[in-house]
Amino acid sequence: MSFGKADEKTRDLEILALEYMDALFNFAMRMSGNREDAEDLVQDTYLKMHRFLHTFEEGSNLKAWLFKILRNTFINKYRKKMREPQEINDNNEEFSLYDRITADKDEYDPLNKSSFNVEEFLEDDVKYALDNLPLAFREIVCYSDLEGLSYEEISEVIGCPIGTVKSRLFRSRRLLQKFLWSYAKKKGYLKGKKGDIE
Template sequence: MQFAPQLYSAALRMTRKPADAEDLVQETFLKAYRAYHTFTAGTNLKAWLYRILTNAYINRYRKQMRRPTETDLGDAEDLYLYRRIGDSGQVTRSAEEQVLEQFVDADVKAAVESLPEHFRLPVLLADVEGF
């Protein structure tokens, strides 16, 4: 395992994720062990291992590009709701817009709307919604 740290460093540069780099190095050593009979004695072992590492990374990358992208359930739910709204032809107002419409005084409404986002939400929740 004399080349393991160097292979890990190269794998980390390729994958940018420590767990993926560890998997890639492990796969490299497994492939090298299985194909050791093809290694020519007296040649550069380090270069041979780096070539296996690079090819393994390329194969993983290509496989990943062929696989459809995965999304979490929350994103799928949002897409479903978005499509439902589009199907019904109704565009609903946001909760913030509905709350702002409750203000009778235009000056108060304008003042709340002019607040930065990180101040506006607490004001609406505390003073308007009663949280």
């Protein structure tokens, strides 16, 4: 089958876009939490991409564009989920895992094996902490830490100015650290602190 010049171009873009399937699926998994929904989301994303590829501006970020489509698809499909209360005790903005760990010490010494090492966190711990984040926070951590999108790309995906991205990312990380902290205490990674759990 022969394609026209324009068709060839879109075909090339599509082939490029297929490279991001795993990343998109990963993100969809994290947002929806189950395989079936995530697969549907990714499939819908690619069909929508095909339909709107003519609106894609050449030279702009394909990956960010795909994430934006996926995000909008997710929001449309799970609007209810997205509307869950996002404001989880915002008073802990200043929570810092590092500060807590070093609270009873003069200094944190990464070389000192006796003190807490972040490497001790297991996959489950991270998953638990991530899954407990409200969706709005979870997505931004995913974009930044997991998918490695730049602030500019994130602002493109979620349609917010970069300042908002920065502050939301900051709050998300602090909240994530809080979950990790409580998890670590529960599990006893942090010695002698078991009783601290709220």
